[in-house]
Amino acid sequence: MRIGLIGLGRIGAFHAGTLSSLPGVELVVCDALPAVTERVAATVGAEAAATPAELLRRDLDGVVVAAATDAHPQLILAAVESGLPVFCEKPVARGAAEAEEVLRHCAGAVVQIGYNRRFDPGFVAARAAVRAGELGRLHTVRSTTLDPAPPPAAYLAASGGIFRDCSVHDFDIIRFVTGREVVEVYATGSARGDDVFARTGDAATTAAVLTLDDETIAVVSNTRYNGRGYDVRLELHGTADSVAVGLEDRLPLRSVEPGVSFPAGPPHDFFMDRFASAYRRELTAFTEVVAGTRESPCTVADAVEAGWIAEACTLSLREHRPVRMTDVRSAA
Numbered sequence: 001m002r003i004g005l006i007g008l009g010r011i012g013a014f015h016a017g018t019l020s021s022l023p024g025v026e027l028v029v030c031d032a033l034p035a036v037t038e039r040v041a042a043t044v045g046a047e048a049a050a051t052p053a054e055l056l057r058r059d060l061d062g063v064v065v066a067a068a069t070d071a072h073p074q075l076i077l078a079a080v081e082s083g084l085p086v087f088c089e090k091p092v093a094r095g096a097a098e099a100e101e102v103l104r105h106c107a108g109a110v111v112q113i114g115y116n117r118r119f120d121p122g123f124v125a126a127r128a129a130v131r132a133g134e135l136g137r138l139h140t141v142r143s144t145t146l147d148p149a150p151p152p153a154a155y156l157a158a159s160g161g162i163f164r165d166c167s168v169h170d171f172d173i174i175r176f177v178t179g180r181e182v183v184e185v186y187a188t189g190s191a192r193g194d195d196v197f198a199r200t201g202d203a204a205t206t207a208a209v210l211t212l213d214d215e216t217i218a219v220v221s222n223t224r225y226n227g228r229g230y231d232v233r234l235e236l237h238g239t240a241d242s243v244a245v246g247l248e249d250r251l252p253l254r255s256v257e258p259g260v261s262f263p264a265g266p267p268h269d270f271f272m273d274r275f276a277s278a279y280r281r282e283l284t285a286f287t288e289v290v291a292g293t294r295e296s297p298c299t300v301a302d303a304v305e306a307g308w309i310a311e312a313c314t315l316s317l318r319e320h321r322p323v324r325m326t327d328v329r330s331a332a
Contacts, residue, residue, distance in 0.1 A: 001287060004028045004055045004084075006075055007067030008040045011089060014272055015066050018283050020044035025287065030055045032067075056082045062290035063087070064283070069094055069158070073102045076111060076300075085110035087286040091168060092300055094160050096307035096328070103300045112286050112296040113303040115172045117232075119281035122245035126236055127177045129243050136240025138178060141218035143170040144233045144246075146226035148269055150204070153196040161202045162222055163187070163310040163317070170220045171210075172298075172306040173234065180212040181305070186322045187313040193225055201318075208313045228252040229267035230274050250274075 001024055005016055008031035020027050027046035031037045034050065041048040049055035056063070056078060063079040065072060065088040073093045079086035090113055092099035117123050129135060145166055150156060159165035175181065189203030197204045205223040212218060229252025234245040252267030268274040288294045308328060316323040 001061045001290060002026045002028065002059060003287075003290070004030070004049070004058060004060045004063045005046075006030050006052050006055060006063065006065050007071075007089075008033075008036050009066070009068075011272075012066030013040055014279070015064060015283065016040050016044045016046065018280050019064065020046060022280075022284060022287060028055055028058050028060065052078065056084070060084055062286065064286070065089065069160070073098060076102055077105055080106055080109040080111065085112075085286075085290045087112045087114060087283070087289075089114040090172075090303060091160075091164060091307055092303045093307075094164070096304060096311045099300070099304045099307050103304050106300050110289060110296060111300050112289055113298045113300060114282060115169065115176075115298050115303070115306070116275050116278045116282050117169060117173045118176050118298055119285065120245070120275060120278040123173055123177060123234065126234060126243055126245050127179075129241075130177055130236060131179065134241055135236055135238025135243065138214075138216045138236060138238045140235075140237040141174055141178065141212075141216060142221070142233075142235040142237075143174055143218065144221045144231055145170055146221070146223050146231035146252075147271075148226050148229050148252075150194055150196075150224040153194065156194075156196050156202065157200050159202075161200075161310075161314055162189070162204070162206055162224070163208070163313040164307070166224075167206065167208065167220055167222050167313065168306050168310045169232075170222070171309040172302065174210065174212075174218050174220075175302070175305060177234065177236065178212060178216065178218075180214055180216060182210045182218075182309050182312075182325055183213050184211040184322055184324050185209065185309065185312045185316050187316040188320075189317050197224075203317060206313075206317065208316070210309070226252065228254065229269045230271055231268070232271075232274060 030049040187208040189206035191197040193204035210218040249265035251263040
């Protein structure tokens with residue numbers, strides 16, 4: 001199987017290593033910087049292509065897009081027009097309205113969007129518990145993504161804001177695990193930290209309350225400044241039982257209860273560390289999609305829904321009010 005990979009930044013180079021290690025995969029890579037293309041190609045034993053257009057003319061079975069967000073729509077559609085299955089890192093586009101346009105042009109195409117938590121064993125087990133009715137009637141969900149430090153200022157300025165860049169992982173996994181849709185949000189936040197947050201109208205720390213369509217309440221917490229490490233957790237509370245994802249020995253949270261040694265391991269400090277196995281499962285799933293043995297496990301439509309929740313939270317933060325999902329859709 002020959003896979004093309006476009007974009008060799010932090011996540012793209014990581015994907016290059018993962019893809020090149022999968023059995024039977026031959027890799028062709030391309031980056032906007034020729035020196036980066038040559039370096040990564042030499043490191044993982046891949047072919048090098050000078051441009052995305054040249055890469056798409058190679059004899060490929062599928063394409064992975066890990067370029068900058070603004071290039072996602074164009075590259076997804078170029079791969080689709082070439083008749084190739086495509087995997088693209090989230091998000092589909094900078095905004096949900098543009099992502100809807102991509103969705104319209106992808107009708108019938110094979111596209112997988114990269115939401116890696118869907119492939120983490122803990123989140124998969126939590127979903128199974130909900131679907132099996134083990135928790136009874138779900139009433140409360142708490143989802144957390146706490147980064148140890150902000151990305152570079154240039155990245156933040158182009159990211160579209162914390163809800164579109166960070167919280168969107170929480171929004172997607174809440175939909176995935178519960179099987180429910182969000183109907184209303186209320187978001188708040190603080191720009192305390194680097195000046196880039198205030199300059200760009202972004203927030204460094206946020207909280208959002210989501211009301212789901214069965215009246216379950218979900219609380220999402222995010223920050224760019226979690227000094228102890230990279231903290232990703234999910235709690236699900238029901239009338240019969242409660243479960244949690246992320247309560248393991250590398251949880252970056254220090255207990256001050258007397259005599260308690262949990263968690264006992266070194267804290268997670270990076271998303272690639274926390275989700276290394278999930279990324280491998282995700283790309284393995286894409287090879288199965290390319291082979292035609294499974295359907296896309298995260299469609300463009302799934303990603304668009306998470307994007308709309310991010311749009312609603314962005315508007316709620318800006319206007320200090322609850323926002324219905326129907327409001328942001330109708331205003332687009």
